[in-house]
Amino acid sequence: MHIVAVLALDKVIPFDLATPIEVFGRVGGERYEVRVCAPAETVDAGTFTLRARWGLDALLDADTIILPGCADVAMVVPEEVLDHVRKAAAGGTRIASICAGTFIFAATGLLDGLRATTHWLAAAELAARYPGITVDPDVLYVDNGQFLTSAGAAAGLDLCLHLIRRDHGSAVAADAARLSVMPLEREGGQAQFIVPAQPPTPRGSALEPLLRWMQENTDVEVTLGDLAARGGMSVRSLNRRFREQTGTTPLQWLLRARIRRAQHLLEATDQPVESIAGQVGFGSPTAFRDRFKRIVGTSPQSYRTAFRQR
Template identity: 40%
Template structure:
């Protein structure tokens, strides 16, 4: 259980990132029944430390204070390529060796990497600095698409506000979902955010290079993205064989025709989502995906979120006034519902979603079983444990003897593995929305609750 938390700061400390850590671990919210942590600022030496915002912090503790911490946080570390003070690095290594947790926000991962703590581990940092982290510390497995990564006792997060997600995740791990959800409500932030930082990354597309005779073809493709386009179509347009066209196109753009067209379609879809109010179905048609489901599939693979979630984040229009909020939210929100077609409650939930005009996709979990990672994610969203969504009356449960399984943290993985291997054990239907909410839709009231 986390009781003692230290935040490491250096010169030009990042005020926002430190504020995130302090909000989660440094405030006394016992009046709300939330846990209280002993919280301290630590630096290479005690004394005033300038911040990037123009004011100074008073650091009260030297590196020796880290020895008392259950959790060591590094809110950010501006000196990316400068050797950090060795006493800090040694204190970090000793903390991990004795079993303390370590959490970094944004460029705080650079300090952990300098200490060797991230060697051989997956790690996250702000997407703008992911390449530099990988270059300076090649033994670190940098993931530039996620909001945070938990690898053993080490938790690293992407830039700025992603630190909130990482801190709430750690609270959920240490104190339970109810505590994390209550803290999120107090901070007026979502308890779980959909997607990763890929949705915020600028992704330039490959351009046709001069001298390969592809410029006219590229212009023609961009003018006809709304129609089906095959390599044979492109080859016929420029009077080449498909093989010659594919070879010359890759020489000109650095990628295949299929990949290049997909990227162009995605870019057009993003522009339409951000700058128009077209329904997702119309966006899919104009960008050449044909159906909303196909657009959602490719968009989620590229950006990590559904098209409706991207629109809410980046739309250039005026936000709806308060009286229109719920209606707009319901129209734009995208959902996925896990069902067994033979289940009457699943059919009822689908009928209610249709009646409410909800935008959703269907996943038949007996045909496409959820992975262990997906189950862990949906349990976090639901605020439930795996045994809470298990149909212990199913034959598979009897064969496994699940009634006698302990319902505790030590056996949690065992329960999740069983659900992944035997999806018929899952209580159904489960509805997940792209804003991070989720319900077990066993009643009209529960289904309506996720609609907003």
């Protein structure tokens, strides 16, 4: 019997807490025993109060510890909680976090020198607070062997299914995925859910007319020389002004505008991908698909399937 201990703290995110309880608890064959552990008998989860049957000492008996996210990433985690997680890790216990649970994990110091992820909205904060961690905001989960981290709440499902597959193989994991009405593997990572920032247009600058033209003509294939000529300046001056005023190069700025336009067309129209490729200035559908996948993290067709407006 594999013991999965789910840590419950005040302000815990209910979905993050329920996910491992549901996924591991419904695996047949008495393969898992799920225990909810907390530093106190009652936990204030905001929308409800939880009574935990197990204390922190139960973490030391677990084979796997799950750290769900809490609503406040700046919350101070009790030192006794961190100590118990560290002791469990020293004994070889597998530890995984869901969403903002990575902040609890990071506070233990166990992730220092490792790659990790969290919800993309909190990724920059995680990287700033814990510079010893290599934060990857684009993936659904990161498996370092003993230590694993996942992105948002739904990615917690992906991580739990991944752990079941590691423990018992793909057939058992596939059954668990069907019970959760989830694919065993989802294509792409977090990047497809991140809305790209609108390319900045400095108001009143000499670049404003050129930037407006670039946004309105994403279908036109242009070179750096073409843009410089349209802006009435040398290529060198164009590059310098772009870096000063937008923080990027002219062609990178234009690429962001094109991808943003492509996402809108994929979401709001039924136009073929080949047609959209031409409308956003790519010479071939193959080049468009390749660049789109590198930036967004999934193919144009998969993006449309996930985000098409009904």
